[in-house]
Amino acid sequence: MISLPGLNLSSQPAQAQSVPAEAVTRTQDLAANTEYRFEVGFSRTLTVKLQSGTAELFGTELAPSTTYSFTGTNGAIFTWHGCKLDVGGDVESDYVAEETPMMSFANLHFALENLRDRSIASGSTEMGPRVLIVGPDNSGKTSLVKTLTAYAVKTDRQPMVVNLDPRQGMLSVPGSFSAAAFSSIVDMEEGWGSSSITGPSPVPVKMPLVYHYGLKDPEEGRTFKSLVTRMALAVTSRLEEDKPSKQAGFIIDSSGAISQGKNGVYDSIEHIVSEFSVNVLITLGSERLYSDLSRKFNARTTDPSESVSVLRLDKSGGCVARSEDYMRSLRHAQIKEYFFGRGDEPLAPSSQTADVADLHVFRIVEPDPSGSYTTVDEYGISVEKPLFEPVKVDERMQNQILAITTAGPKDSQDVIRDASVRGYIYVASVDEARRKVKLLSPLPGGTLDTALVVGSWPEPVEGLVG
């Protein structure tokens, strides 16, 4: 296999023709307890610099001498004390909002701080707060998780953040589940920050543990619960020994899909609550969800140590329904960023060629249109389909990303399912005649003789490699 770093790679993003009005900046005054909300598309850039006062984006404070630029971001810069911002560039829309949910977010943070202090007071025998945040799509779950994380970091805590939403990745690509302890600031421009790279980074990198789910909807796959269990096991094992993280507890971000509830049954939520021993359950927005969940969990208050506090926070008026186009661009951007980094801190992925025969790809088996996983074998007996089926790379796999797992190609399906992910490779092109595959790997020298998992999610990303 040859490995030619940087060959044939174009890192130019598909920029639209919009010309940002670079030099023009204006001053945006914000009164105390208001926020500046903006939506910036993927073809535009907004720059923000704090001129005076204090301001924070999802809890992370803006540094006084840094100009931040945002692309493909919907955000809100909030100020507790009032501030002046220098705003430049170009946005889809922006406005100042006076009604924000920040006070309740902060209250929640301070309430969690009580629990953290209690954990410290107990000599770390008690675990800090275990928080799960649920709510419909676009209710601001991730923003709340970010805010709570940022406040905790600011208070010198080291919270663990767990992402169980396959729609968008945290420190990884969409379709993955990840967990990482945050001891350093949350990157403002990049969403969460960057996982580790082979060189120094101006914002401390985070070290995520990653599993690949590979489907869009948590409820559709058969691996969701197993992965939740696996993740819970890993996180709890780590917290047992990692005192700072144990005291700070963890915050779980979830997919809106699990909050829909089928006839009042929230199977996935219950599963997460029990596997992670969640004791603070935050519902965002939906009254019905709050009512259903509080009824369910308040009934279990026999043992105070196992009680779950169910709270409802108002959804921020800044939450907008993100279009499918936007979400696709976001996923695309996350995948691109995984390989190429961001504009000012580019990464050098490596282009490799491999034989089709050398790649052990396992495709996640999806249900048939009726939602069933059973099939009828040659004896007419209905059997359940396996979790994965071994496949050879073919042209249909072009532009997809494959998860490099830690499992071997001969391992059992359960082992492959539970295996954590070392990284992702991108199938740039498939030459079926020559039985060769051109791959994009995050760094040279990788190896591909482990089990590679591919699912229908995230969808193929075209034009990652020009």
Place this chain on the structure above:
Amino acid sequence: MSLPAAAAEVAADFRDALQDLRMNSRPEISNLTLIAKENTEYAEAISTELEKHIRSTRPEWKLPALYVLDSIVKNVGTPYTVYIGRNLYRTFMDGYLVMDQTTRKNMEGLLKTWKMPVPESMDPRPVFPTEVTQDIENALAKFRAAQQQVQRPQHALPPRPPSLNVAWKGTSTPPQNAPRYVAPNDPRARPAYPPTPQQGPSAHAPTPPPAYHQPQQQAPPMSSVDLADLKTEVTQLIGATQNIFAQNPTDAALRMKLSALLSLKQVLDTQTLPPQQLEAVRQQVRALAPPPAPTPTLAPSTPVYPPQHAMPPGYPPQFPPMSAPPNLAQLLPGFRPPMQPTPQPAPAPTPSALNLAELLKRVSSPAHTNAAPVPAPYQPPFQGLPPPISTPVPVVQAPPPAATPPVNLAALLAQFNKPGAAPSMPSTPTQSAPFPQLPPQATTTAPALGSAEWLLRALSSVPNGTPANGTPIASQPMARQPSAPVNLMEQIELTTVSMKKPRLHLVSRLYEAKPNICATCGRRFESTPEGKEKKARHMDWHFKVKDPDAAKRGVSRSWYIPEKEWIEYREVDETAPNQSNDPSSTTGATKLKKQTKDRYVSVPQDVTLQQVPCPICQEKFETQWNVEANDFVWMDALNVGGKVYHATCFEEYSKGAGIEMPGTPDSVLGKRKAELGTNGEGKKIRAY
């Protein structure tokens, strides 16, 4: 255009530009370097052109051309090092033989830097492979021996007018390293002195730096040859330490050692020490140094240096070392702006009795660096380096406190000593004596900064050692400072209603409680001494990660760590004093990492095998003398099935493949690890 034609054209351009180079002109040299850099695909043609030019041009124009060569190999590196390295012997020796004595010194200076890594590069390998430079060294040694017998210059070229020399002098290696390296050295020397660290310390030797502000400093050195030798040794040791440090950039102990060495060098460069002190220092340095690689030719080369310094000090600084050409400046955004640290009157009080020990102590105290009046680029690269100006170099006063300082220095350095080598100077009891007064900031949990204990602890990987202030929670920020005592904290009920109550006063905990904000990233710190210290370390960290070479080296996304390693992984807080004071954070997984880097194989006897690169990264191995193996070895190397890989490359590979790393061949590694003072951080996976 076909490739050969394009190559010919580029080569012709390059030749034309070269022919205009008649003197040591920095802009021209950087321009040529830029051409080379932008046309690496024609590197072979350019290299050939350059060699031809050096061979054919008039002797007095050879040196500038050699500086071009030097600039290219240092700033661009491969593939030029490969092409130029092939004929370097001839290119160099042909020129050397027709040069006058002064120019030869300059050439020797160049050669010397080629044996070292490029300053500031993370790549610890020398500019040219040792084989290449060694041949030249050998030839030079022979040449000198012959010359000494004849007792007269063999070449009757008239000495060049000094003005020319002056012009050339400032540019041994043009720009890239200048600001960073010069700063830690004697700042007063800077205007007149070129950035010479790579040129070898002897460049400074017998004449003390032109004393701008302390003219009385001109006291004659006790023994210039001794001093020059000593400086050479120190420089070599620094080089070796830098190599190791480059591999373990986060190793605090190494950093400490390095900064102590650098400051020692500074002391040597700027002060005149009585011979017995020099002797003491020398013994310590020798004890520290690994047995020198058998390069017998080195020794004869040193005495020849002095003529170089005979040049009158203080001629106009024609090429201020700072003025890096723009392209390089872009590459090196993190560099300290040149003139910034020149508010000469030292803000810190300069007690006249400041002795060496204190100087060193100060130098290794991060808290002190914080006091630097250098706002923008925060910190020198190694956190221990003093801001050049605020370190009052106690030049003239050095001799008076006579007996004690060298003892302190020796004692201090002895701490770095390997356990095996017997320290020749005093024993521990005396060590603590000179260090009772600590910087007031040092109220951390760490043992007194600068104290022997502190150094020991920095060096030792034993995390439990020396519980001086008995608070082993440095890496547990949570435990150290709960945001408020539990009973004082307002209890906020975890209910929906409670969340809606405005409690604006609590917000001050997020802001006012920590008034000291980092202007770069917005992280806040308390206004306590401890908070200040944390901020200082935080700033250090910011400085450290501004790696100008990052783009050049091609940074990639790392693989995620596997489950087990993740469970054992601990976050590293850049503001924690020694980033692994917590024994529990020294995980098995990261220990393994350390070990990986320490693996080595003996350099194969077969010459062709010696040239074989690592099959994974295609880079060559770095040859080092290894004490344990008593042989030349390739560090960070691993022999798997007859092929030699970089151990770290192979590990990366094997992890992806799920292959076991081959077992460690000998137990020696374990010992080595302990000596080096592991501080438990996996380099590859470390979170910056």
